[in-house]
Amino acid sequence: MAFILKDEDKNFVLEELKRYESKYSAIIPSLFRIQKKEGWISAEAVSVLSEVMGLPEAHINEVLQFYTMFNKEPVGKLHVQVCTNVSCAMNGGRELAKKICQKYQVKEGAVSQDGMITVTRVECLGACDKAPMMQVNDKYWEDLTQESAIQILEDLKQKVVG
Amino acid sequence: MSKAIESKLLTEYYDDPHYMSFEGYTKRKGYEVLKKAFKMKPEEIVAEVKASGLRGRGGAGFPTGVKWGFLPKNDKKRFLLCNADEGEPGTFKDRMMMEKAPHQLIEGMIISAYAVNAHKSYIYIRGEYTDCLRIVKEAIDEAYAKGLLGKNILGSGFDHDMDVYSGAGAYICGEETGMISSLEGLKGQPKLKPPFPAIQGYLKFPTIVNNVETLAAVIPIIEKGADFYKSLGTEKSTGTKLFSVSGDVVQPGNYEVELGTPLMDLIELCGGLKPGRSLKAVIPGGSSAPVLTADECVDATMDYENLSAKGSMLGSGAVIVIDDSHSMVDLLTVIMHFYHHESCGQCTPCREGTGWLEKLVKGILKGSGRVEDLDLILRVANNMKGRTICALSDAAALPALSFVEKFRLEFEQHIRTQSPVRERETTSHA
Structure with a gap:
């Protein structure tokens, strides 16, 4: 399916282009906007963005590739990011990531068969006093146990399914 | 056993849930110090901050007033x-500060901007902190609505615009030129320094980069004076x-204490170690x-000098107890x-060195390491220090050197027994 930038998103990009001292500064916010709608950023999206922004595709790609928060491939409806840095590792973060992968039969970074879940290990998210923790899409979930994390994901799944 | 007393200079009202709102903040004397600051000359504020001895709270510990003093002495845009x-x-302190007291940061920033004569500021917040981004942006909008940002703030004749910018996931962007x-x-x-950002920063304009906690600390310094601030720590x-x-x-x-507090007292303040465990x-x-x-x-003791004398550093104030x-x-x-x-890949010693260090240590962990690898780790790490554009290379080398040098016996024993350490069973918080 071809990527189409909706009018409201195009207007957002045009506003961001005026917001900062440099047009280039609008790239990161614009990529975030697309990702929020699409879940990830495709080559087509970059191409359309390049045209709207009047900036080289190569440059947008360079920014896209550099930052880890941009999904360069589709992710599940629930993007589960488990912190496995020091304080979380000391409190079972790595085992938690494994457990979630097992439960949803998905390899790290891949999308589960039902399109629902992607699990990634991430670096410190600044919630070390409440380790282990995970970020699901935008939201932090802290002080987890394997059981509580699975319960949270089950509830979120229900919400997504509606 | 001595007990560290918390010294809540910045976090005094953090227990008040209304403190995050404009009304809650002003009820607690919020924005009063800004009024005082506007009665002072900008150079008097710089002098006060310099005299206070305040050092950057983000990690480098550079004296804030001295940094401000590096700006060119002219009226050009910065x-x-x-x-x-x-x-x-x-x-995880800046996250708490932004969530609990966004107006404190904004007030500290307006005072600092007035001191260095900057008419535009940005708060660069890491992208994962979506709550902070929302809370701080709303607080900025509120400040505009109350006439605390924009043209002629509180009739002072000083104009200032403020905006937030979201990072997108890169540790290296915490380094000021990154x-x-x-x-x-x-x-x-x-970017290679010099030129330092104060001379040539954002879009080549002079730029002062300060941490959240540093900017908030400017408020009590202006309110109570450098002498009072210096009496602490x-x-x-x-x-x-x-x-x-x-x-x-x-x-x-997060615990706010005077600099110089004994580390063991700080640990005691956190309830001490878990029962039956000893400090490693x-x-x-x-x-x-x-x-x-x-x-x-x-x-x-938790101050710049003591930890530096021990070959370590105060850094960002993140204390990980093992x-x-x-x-x-x-x-x-x-x-x-x-x-x-997280290596950005620009400089060879860091790009290659961080990869080698991980490979070597991982090999040891998994049971394929050799005792000679320990010296190789030290050699690689020593070759990474001070040879790159920024401090990330050193930041990787220092833990490698200190872990291997100080816990060499444990590393050797691990290699000799060749039994991979099993990842610890998950602790239940139930």
Whole structure:
């Protein structure tokens, strides 16, 4: 399916282009906007963005590739990011990531068969006093146990399914 | 046993849930110090901050007033940039400050901007902190609505605009020139210094980059004076500091204490170690800071000089407490993976070195290491120090050196027994 930038998103990009001292500064916010709608950023999206922004595709790609928060491939409806840095590792973060992968039969970074879940290990998210923790899409979930994390994901799944 | 007393200079009202709102903040004397500041000359504020001895709270510990003094002495355009890209593993204080007291940051920034004559500022917040981004943006909008931002603030004749900018996931953007690159819409790669940002920063304009906690600390300094601020802390490490304590303590969290507080008192303040455990090591200033052994912790005090004399550093104030249930080989592997993942790839010693360090330590952990690898780790790490554009390379080398040098026996024993350390069973918080 071809990527189409909706009018409201195009207007957002045009506003961001005026917001900062440099047009280039609008790239990161614009990529975030697309990702929020699409879940990830495709080559087509970059191409359309390049045209709207009047900036080289190569440059947008360079920014896209550099930052880890941009999904360069589709992710599940629930993007589960488990912190496995020091304080979380000391409190079972790595085992938690494994457990979630097992439960949803998905390899790290891949999308589960039902399109629902992607699990990634991430670096410190600044919630070390409440380790282990995970970020699901935008939201932090802290002080987890394997059981509580699975319960949270089950509830979120229900919400997504509606 | 002595007990550290919290010294809540910045966090005094953090328990008040209304403090995050404009009304709640002004009820607690919020924006009053700004009025006082506007009655002072900008250079008087710079002088006061210089005299207070305040040092950058983000990690480098550079004297704030001195940094401000590097700006060119003219009226040309310059920027103030708040570093809220908190990413040093173990650090979670700036997140709390933004969530609990966004107006405190804004007030500190307006005072600082007035002092350095900057009419535009940005708060660069790490992208994962979506709550902070929303809360701070709403607070900025509120401040505009109340006439605290924009033209002729409170009739002072001073104009200032403020905006937030979201990072997108890159530890390196916490380095000030990397942050400037990122704000410019580029890859967040650091730039060679000099020129320092105060001379040539954001879009080549003079730019002051200060951490969230540093900017907030300007408020009590202007309110109560440099002499009062200096009366807290030690002679060279003045004032208070927020410490993010995590790992094996009963009550992890953020604690504001005077600089110079004994490390063991700080641990005591966090409820001490978990029952039945003994202290093995402490990383006193974020994962870049060289680790301290339990013996070194005994007389360690939380200030720049003491930790530096011990070959470590205060860094961002992230204290990771490690008890005897953890393997140092395992933890170093986690840390080395992090720096390898976050190297921006510009400089060869860092790009290659971080990869080698991870590979070597991981090999040891998995049981394929040799005793000679320990010396190889030291050699690689020593070759990474001081040879790159920014400090990330050193930040990777220092933990590698300190873990291997101070816990060599444990590494050797691990290699000899060749039995991979099993990842610890998950602790239940039930």
